[in-house]
Amino acid sequence: MNARAHELKVREVISETADAVSLIFDIPTDLTGRFTYAPGQYLTLRVPSERTGSVARCYSLSSSPDGDERPTVTVKRTPGGYGSNWLCDNVSAGDVLTVLEPAGNFTPRSWNRDLLLCAAGSGITPIMSILKSALRLGRGDIAVLYANRDRPSIIFATQLQELVRRYPRRLTVVHWLESERGLPTARGIAGLARPYRRNDVYLCGPAGFASTVKQGLGQLRVSERSIHEEKYRSLTDNPFEHATIAHPDPVGPVPVASAESAIVTVDIDGETHTLPWPRTKKLLDVLLDHGIDAPYVCRESACATCICSVKQGRTRMLMNESLIEEELAQGLTLACQTLPESDSLHISFDQ
Structure with a gap:
């Protein structure tokens, strides 16, 4: 078993929408240091599988280390997605999951810059973590552009409203709903993003949405260096099932370099x-x-x-x-x- 894998108890399961749940973890005292995380990072969860023993799935932390007491990941069902459906259907408070320590580098390097945070669907999870930390730690203005199918599918709708109420001079949240406007377009994104074109951009969502956002920002001549993207990807290797060979370094003469x-x-x-x-x-x-x-x-x-x-x-x-x-x-x-x-x-x- 991977030395970075630990068993964590699920303290609470919160239903965010009809298709998304948040899993709040209790962290044992002796693991507090190992589960210290940065906004925008993710956890890798072990999901049992009768066919392969397990599958590994990465889910972004939607909690912020700067205000939230416990680390939380938010999981949205994916059509045909084994891991997300299993977690949404089977996990209850008190259950124990095997989890890798936090990873990822989708984190702002300065909290005092103005930010444009773009998300679609479950892409809001790392964006929410970044948003909460930026509001607490920084001084910059922040705009959130969030695309969803319809109003009931907006994850964290209430929390976003509350943050706007608490930070009315610093935070703007703009929703793009397919039920009202159709799929996002580059021209439409450019129109909404124009007031924030000089902000640092953090982007998370499906590939089609991400491509549209980058096209829209390109129309505003936003530098690619200003755009930081968190990409969804499937793991090609299961870090929970990798069997390391437990043998020491070879004893004998010190190895020497060769052509090979x-x-x-x-x-x-x-x-x-x-x-x-x-x-x-x-x-x-x-x-x-x-x-x-x-x-x-x-x-x-x-x-x-x-x-x-x-x-x-x-x-x-x-x-x-x-x-x-x-x-x-x-x-x-x-x-x-x-x-x-x-x-x-x-x-x-x-x-």
Whole structure:
């Protein structure tokens, strides 16, 4: 079992709409530090499956660490979606779920900038977390553009109204309802977003909605660098079922670099390991093959859970959807996508 997986008790289940529920977790005292999270992050839940043993599903935290007492994820039913339907139909207060520690990097780097928060459907969950923290911690003005099928399908409708009442000078919430206006259009989004075109944009929703929003913002000449998108994706690897090989580093002569392998020294969890690193194999796979329980969730460069620092040597990433230029300049990389380019390398997970 993944060392970052823990059993958490569900304290309460709240029905948000006919198709969405919020799961509020109790965090044991000894796990408080491990479940400290940033606004916009998510939890990965283990959902039992008779066919595969389990499936792993990621759900954004809709709670804010800056005001909400307990971490909460909100789950909306997806047509044909096994995980979301199982959670909505089967989980009750008092149940215990296996949950990975918080992950993700969909978090503003400054709370004092003006924000445009765009969401559709269940995409409101990380947006809600960011919104509550920004209002409590920051000084900027915030606009929320939220698209839904109809009024009854608006998740957090009451909470959004209450926040507008409490912060009337800083918060504007604009709803786009398909029942009244049809599907969102780039032109329509541009019209609504025009007053906020200089704000930092945080965007979460289905691919079609996200594409429409970016087209609309493009019409306003909003820089792509100002748009931060949280993408829905299905995990290709189950972090709950991955069996690590529990054997120590090989005893004997220190490995040497060759045409096929580099040599890497890795600092992780207070220990140091020196390993051969095949030049065509990603660092995360090398560590797991040696029984080293490196952190990961998505294995697709999106969650930044496997972030580490290159202290010596050169590496290259096959994909990067998480790290910005400043972080790359600091020597940060993603173990799930990183290959060696030097003969000798030093990597540290202990930041």
